[in-house]
Amino acid sequence: MYKVKDINLWKEGERKIEWARQHMPVLNLIRERFEKEKPFKGITIGMALHLEAKTAVLAETLMLGGAKIAITGCNPLSTQDDVAAACAKKGMHVYAWRGETREEYYENLNRVLDHEPDIIIDDGCDLIFLVHTKRTELLDKIIGACEETTTGIIRLKAMEREGALKFPVMDVNDAYTKYLFDNRYGTGQSAMDGIIRTTNLLIAGKTVVVAGYGWCGRGVAMRAKGLGADVIVTEVNPIRALEARMDGFRVMKMDKAAEEGDIFITTTGCKDVIRKEHILKMKDGAILANAGHFDNEINKRDLESLAKEIKEVRANILEYNLGDKKIYLLGKGRLVNLACADGHPCEVMDMSFSNQALAAEYLLKNRDKLENRVYRIPYEIDEGIAKLKLKSMGIEIDELTEEQKRYLEDWREGT
Numbered sequence: 001m002y003k004v005k006d007i008n009l010w011k012e013g014e015r016k017i018e019w020a021r022q023h024m025p026v027l028n029l030i031r032e033r034f035e036k037e038k039p040f041k042g043i044t045i046g047m048a049l050h051l052e053a054k055t056a057v058l059a060e061t062l063m064l065g066g067a068k069i070a071i072t073g074c075n076p077l078s079t080q081d082d083v084a085a086a087c088a089k090k091g092m093h094v095y096a097w098r099g100e101t102r103e104e105y106y107e108n109l110n111r112v113l114d115h116e117p118d119i120i121i122d123d124g125c126d127l128i129f130l131v132h133t134k135r136t137e138l139l140d141k142i143i144g145a146c147e148e149t150t151t152g153i154i155r156l157k158a159m160e161r162e163g164a165l166k167f168p169v170m171d172v173n174d175a176y177t178k179y180l181f182d183n184r185y186g187t188g189q190s191a192m193d194g195i196i197r198t199t200n201l202l203i204a205g206k207t208v209v210v211a212g213y214g215w216c217g218r219g220v221a222m223r224a225k226g227l228g229a230d231v232i233v234t235e236v237n238p239i240r241a242l243e244a245r246m247d248g249f250r251v252m253k254m255d256k257a258a259e260e261g262d263i264f265i266t267t268t269g270c271k272d273v274i275r276k277e278h279i280l281k282m283k284d285g286a287i288l289a290n291a292g293h294f295d296n297e298i299n300k301r302d303l304e305s306l307a308k309e310i311k312e313v314r315a316n317i318l319e320y321n322l323g324d325k326k327i328y329l330l331g332k333g334r335l336v337n338l339a340c341a342d343g344h345p346c347e348v349m350d351m352s353f354s355n356q357a358l359a360a361e362y363l364l365k366n367r368d369k370l371e372n373r374v375y376r377i378p379y380e381i382d383e384g385i386a387k388l389k390l391k392s393m394g395i396e397i398d399e400l401t402e403e404q405k406r407y408l409e410d411w412r413e414g415t
């Protein structure tokens with residue numbers, strides 16, 4: 001069963017998937033093993049992820065491992081219709097198209113749940129949240145879930161604290177081979193890619209304001225600087241603010257940064273980071289983009305209320321004419337790297353999705369031992385992915401000698 005924009009788009013989708021697959025060597029190794037061992041035989045996996053080519057490679061890996069796949073997007077603007085069609089053509093149950101309304105988005109999440117999944121793979125926690133609130137009849141059957149992103153983990157930890165979590169969840173986001181690469185280098189490159197593709201403007205010589213200096217913000221600030229921008233960071237956390245300053249960035253309040261910025265990129269995971277009081281101070285022509293999970297970091301209602309006219313001036317660029325100035329919003333304030341580009345690079349998603357595949361297998365193998373908690377990815381899985389990634393890159397590293405191992409373990413031994 002499927003509900004996609006146009007099934008005839010599948011060939012172009014398949015070409016994209018093939019390209020992604022060729023650049024995901026670690027996941028390919030896992031797929032080869034899964035094909036032989038079929039660890040998910042008889043298991044239904046319900047997925048809500050950004051439905052683009054790398055996600056399709058993860059889904060087919062699980063399918064070849066024996067799983068039945070029901071999949072939808074986790075953001076109304078990130079689904080690529082040709083990829084969704086290709087997934088349907090492969091026999092997955094797909095319910096997703098680009099530009100879903102809010103109602104359609106939730107209908108599609110529910111359609112995935114109608115398949116009564118044993119395992120959930122989520123990005124942002126909307127699917128897990130839906131099971132816990134409106135589809136509680138499914139809770140008994142669910143073995144557990146894997147969550148992809150910081151925003152989802154924040155929600156899940158709050159549920160865990162309140163004792164509201166009804167199955168174990170594997171925290172893929174906090175695996176080292178995920179956040180150190182995906183959140184930093186992935187978001188850094190793909191957010192700038194989305195902005196550059198969409199605007200066709202030069203970054204060098206511009207002032208770029210990055211809101212938030214978590215792993216995503218670090219990546220974006222680093223790449224904006226590399227492209228020649230003067231980068232300002234805004235933060236609420238004093239330690240992160242200090243780090244940003246010592247990494248060489250200017251740090252100030254958004255109130256002040258608003259007057260200076262040419263391009264603003266939010267990466268905080270919090271709402272209303274850019275709001276009326278800031279918009280009023282911005283320069284004519286300021287460009288706003290969001291790289292956080294939800295589209296509430298830039299207050300769109302404030303933009304609308306200030307605007308005398310709103311029009312699309314280029315694909316994915318809305319112009320808000322405030323009378324005395326014009327402000328531009330990219331990708332309707334949704335994740336700029338997915339709404340305006342193709343998401344993170346393949347090599348990065350190779351590691352993130354290898355964590356997802358192995359976390360799902362771990363859930364299944366340890367189903368009798370796990371409690372209704374949020375679990376970190378076991379270090380052996382994380383380290384194993386790093387080793388395979390290094391191997392795929394042709395990089396060898398040193399090993400400790402026996403004497404060095406003894407030295408590190410023996411607290412009595414000095415210099």
Ligand code: ADE
Pocket residue numbers: 049050051052054055123148149186337338342343344349
């Ligand atoms: N592609 C698939 N999932 C993604 C994610 N969470 N971020 C960026 N690109 C992606």
